Amino acid sequence: MEAAAGGGCGSGPPLLLSEGEQQCYSELFARCAGAAGGGPGCGPPEAARAAPGAATAAAGPVADLFRASQLPAETLHQITELCGAKRVGYFGPTQFYVALKLIAAAQSGLPVRIESIKCELPLPRFMMSKTDGEIRFGNPAELLGTKMQIPYLITEKNTFKRMDDEDKQETQSPTMSPLASPPSSPPHYQRVPLSHGYSKLRSSTEQMHPAPYDARQPLVQPEGASTGGPGAKPPRHQTSLIRSFSVEREPQDNNSNYPDEPWRITEEQREYYVNQFRSLQPDPSSFISGSVAKNFFTKSKLSIPELSYIWELSDADCDGALTLPEFCAAFHLIVARKNGYPLPEGLPPTLQPEYLQAAFPKPKWECALFDSYSESMPANQQPRDLNRMEKLSIKDMADFPVPIQDVTGDDKQALKNTVDEVLPKDMSEDPATPKDSNSLKARPRSRSYSSTSIEEAMKRGEDPPTPPPRPQKTHSRASSLDLNKVFQPSVPATKSGLLPPPPALPPRPCPSQPEQASEAELHPQLNRAPSQAAESSPTKKDLPYSQPPSKPIRRKFRPENQATENQEPSTTVGGPASVAAAKPHPTVQKQSSKQKKAIQTAIRKNKEANAVLARLNSELQQQLKEVHQERIALENQLEQLRPVTVL
Amino acid sequence: MAVCVAVIAKENYPLYIRSVPTENELKFHYMVHTSLDVVDEKISAMGKALVDQRELYLGLLYPTEDYKVYGYVTNSRVKFVMVVDSSNTALRDNEIRSMFRKLHSSYTDVMCNPFYNPGDRIQSRAFDSMVTSMMIQVC
Numbered sequence: 001m002e003a004a005a006g007g008g009c010g011s012g013p014p015l016l017l018s019e020g021e022q023q024c025y026s027e028l029f030a031r032c033a034g035a036a037g038g039g040p041g042c043g044p045p046e047a048a049r050a051a052p053g054a055a056t057a058a059a060g061p062v063a064d065l066f067r068a069s070q071l072p073a074e075t076l077h078q079i080t081e082l083c084g085a086k087r088v089g090y091f092g093p094t095q096f097y098v099a100l101k102l103i104a105a106a107q108s109g110l111p112v113r114i115e116s117i118k119c120e121l122p123l124p125r126f127m128m129s130k131t132d133g134e135i136r137f138g139n140p141a142e143l144l145g146t147k148m149q150i151p152y153l154i155t156e157k158n159t160f161k162r163m164d165d166e167d168k169q170e171t172q173s174p175t176m177s178p179l180a181s182p183p184s185s186p187p188h189y190q191r192v193p194l195s196h197g198y199s200k201l202r203s204s205t206e207q208m209h210p211a212p213y214d215a216r217q218p219l220v221q222p223e224g225a226s227t228g229g230p231g232a233k234p235p236r237h238q239t240s241l242i243r244s245f246s247v248e249r250e251p252q253d254n255n256s257n258y259p260d261e262p263w264r265i266t267e268e269q270r271e272y273y274v275n276q277f278r279s280l281q282p283d284p285s286s287f288i289s290g291s292v293a294k295n296f297f298t299k300s301k302l303s304i305p306e307l308s309y310i311w312e313l314s315d316a317d318c319d320g321a322l323t324l325p326e327f328c329a330a331f332h333l334i335v336a337r338k339n340g341y342p343l344p345e346g347l348p349p350t351l352q353p354e355y356l357q358a359a360f361p362k363p364k365w366e367c368a369l370f371d372s373y374s375e376s377m378p379a380n381q382q383p384r385d386l387n388r389m390e391k392l393s394i395k396d397m398a399d400f401p402v403p404i405q406d407v408t409g410d411d412k413q414a415l416k417n418t419v420d421e422v423l424p425k426d427m428s429e430d431p432a433t434p435k436d437s438n439s440l441k442a443r444p445r446s447r448s449y450s451s452t453s454i455e456e457a458m459k460r461g462e463d464p465p466t467p468p469p470r471p472q473k474t475h476s477r478a479s480s481l482d483l484n485k486v487f488q489p490s491v492p493a494t495k496s497g498l499l500p501p502p503p504a505l506p507p508r509p510c511p512s513q514p515e516q517a518s519e520a521e522l523h524p525q526l527n528r529a530p531s532q533a534a535e536s537s538p539t540k541k542d543l544p545y546s547q548p549p550s551k552p553i554r555r556k557f558r559p560e561n562q563a564t565e566n567q568e569p570s571t572t573v574g575g576p577a578s579v580a581a582a583k584p585h586p587t588v589q590k591q592s593s594k595q596k597k598a599i600q601t602a603i604r605k606n607k608e609a610n611a612v613l614a615r616l617n618s619e620l621q622q623q624l625k626e627v628h629q630e631r632i633a634l635e636n637q638l639e640q641l642r643p644v645t646v647l
Numbered sequence: 648m649a650v651c652v653a654v655i656a657k658e659n660y661p662l663y664i665r666s667v668p669t670e671n672e673l674k675f676h677y678m679v680h681t682s683l684d685v686v687d688e689k690i691s692a693m694g695k696a697l698v699d700q701r702e703l704y705l706g707l708l709y710p711t712e713d714y715k716v717y718g719y720v721t722n723s724r725v726k727f728v729m730v731v732d733s734s735n736t737a738l739r740d741n742e743i744r745s746m747f748r749k750l751h752s753s754y755t756d757v758m759c760n761p762f763y764n765p766g767d768r769i770q771s772r773a774f775d776s777m778v779t780s781m782m783i784q785v786c
């Protein structure tokens with residue numbers, strides 16, 4: 001056979017095909033020739049073997065087959081040239097066999113040369129996910145040779161991918177479960193030494209990445225036994241682990257609601273992706289910017305167009321950044337691609353961000369948040385657009401680095417008007433959105449995963465400009481105390497008269513001095529006592545400030561009010577007399593305190609504006625002076641020149 | 648329904664050009680090339696005018712006996728040129744505008760991809776599919 005094939009076409013080099021290779025190649029050739037003829041299931045191998053000399057494999061199926069070998073295009077070109085098909089113009093059996101041999105050589109890492117095929121090589125490997133059914137019949141060798149969906153890109157494994165590859169291996173290839181065993185015994189030298197804690201996993205899954213020189217032996221070995229039980233391969237490595245993996249995979253297969261198994265992310269993988277995400281971006285609710293992600297994914301050594309395509313698939317809202325589910329999807333696709341899976345045309349349903357977020361709720365996010373998020377999930381498109389706008393706008397705003405991953409209903413309304421605008425125009429909306437978010441902050445942002453962190457960030461961002469609207473007036477005292485240290489309110493002088501020294505009343509908001517003083521009286525009896533105790537010390541400090549505006553009654557007690565206890569007698573004295581009178585006052589005081597707050601903030605702002613304008617004024621005055629001087633100088637020159645011209 | 652869609656970079660080299668396959672594509676390429684002059688003329692005429700949505704759309708650049716050529720320029724001077732069949736039922740201006748808007752938003756999506764270097768040819772499949780949807784369905 002070989003001799004005939006070799007002698008049949010003088011241009012081909014003499015081929016030495018082993019029995020397994022012979023069968024495999026003839027099968028493949030038959031398929032290509034059969035497919036060329038339109039035959040669906042490829043003729044029986046015997047027929048093909050019977051007439052190899054006459055048949056030629058059509059270019060189409062051959063090209064498909066070669067592409068399935070996962071070799072780069074130029075290698076395939078080289079192979080085609082070398083095998084002689086280009087010269088003779090068709091893929092005869094000789095050329096085909098030579099080509100297959102060269103493919104095997106290339107996949108084993110050997111250079112594509114005629115000499116390479118002279119040595120013993122493993123069978124070439126093809127990604128035949130669709131045609132698995134076709135080739136199920138036939139020899140075990142052929143089965144193994146073509147069904148083995150073993151990732152080829154062995155040398156390109158990076159540290160960050162190893163775990164995923166192994167996990168991917170387990171989950172991606174349901175058809176491989178019986179064939180998972182063809183082990184290549186030792187972790188090959190081409191593998192980067194794996195230093196994760198998953199050494200066992202690694203070693204077992206490495207069986208599925210047969211090293212070039214070892215692969216052939218395990219291939220040869222199971223040849224005889226493979227047609228038997230699927231799980232009964234004599235692996236060189238821990239069978240138990242393999243079986244556990246295949247067992248692991250089966251429940252997954254059973255549980256899957258989606259047919260696309262390779263695109264399902266397991267828990268382990270998920271954990272790994274999340275860890276990687278955290279290494280790039282500590283906040284899991286935030287997102288990774290495009291450049292960071294680019295650098296990271298470039299490490300995977302996939303080609304740029306492929307990475308670009310993966311990005312396109314995974315960045316569902318096209319905002320140039322990856323949220324956690326998007327990142328997981330992208331990572332998963334990269335891993336799949338590295339393992340030889342062709343990239344899908346569209347994002348598989350199991351990798352959709354909604355699915356990922358629903359399937360893998362983050363442990364640190366509360367269930368309540370999660371439930372409310374699932375409510376907002378149906379409204380996909382709009383939130384996505386809004387998210388895009390929001391994310392861009394937020395990224396542009398350096399002050400608000402925390403992104404809003406999910407848009408609450410409130411935010412949606414606030415941002416609705418921005419949906420239709422072109423993205424660059426969102427700059428005008430940008431100040432609005434954070435402010436809207438700030439105003440909404442007081443409402444429970446239950447729909448956002450990171451509500452707590454966003455609230456904190458918002459609060460931090462807000463404090464400098466305006467005091468946030470506090471729901472509990474009791475705690476506002478602390479901030480108002482700070483304010484009052486800065487400003488010396490003159491307003492309270494009149495209001496102090498309004499405030500009787502009534503003691504036994506519920507705590508009231510107290511942005512101003514007199515109210516503080518009244519609260520100082522009040523606090524002993526009130527349940528605010530603990531907080532007041534803490535605040536009493538600032539109160540004491542403030543009392544000296546409050547001397548001028550404070551009431552005459554208080555002044556009496558001022559020297560005694562160095563301690564909290566001193567306030568108590570004053571309060572008890574004033575207490576019974578004015579309890580009734582004090583009651584209508586709380587509301588009044590609240591309103592007046594609000595007004596005072598507003599007034600004080602307005603005052604502060606005006607002062608700041610004044611300062612700025614004063615500075616500006618002085619600068620402009622300076623410039624005016626300079627301009628005047630220039631003018632004078634020029635006039636002088638003119639004077640000097642004029643007599644000359646006149647004369 | 649466009650017959651040919653082209654995306655031209657600021658420096659007037661094509662980032663993406665795609666025509667309905669059956670026709671002689673070279674003719675369309677040539678038409679797009681000549682239309683660039685008209686585009687440049689319109690851009691310079693706009694001068695320092697505020698660039699808003701209306702002025703991004705340049706409108707009909709020039710008609711030939713069989714085809715009409717429409718233009719659109721973005722703020723970054725990336726030009727979209729679209730050739731439509733004249734014999735086709737007269738497409739309303741709004742439809743052309745909406746097609747350009749779709750193009751523009753798809754282009755922005757391509758830009759968002761960090762692996763895309765501005766100035767490269769556009770190879771995004773999403774962009775391709777969007778353009779296909781806009782092209783005439785030639786049987």
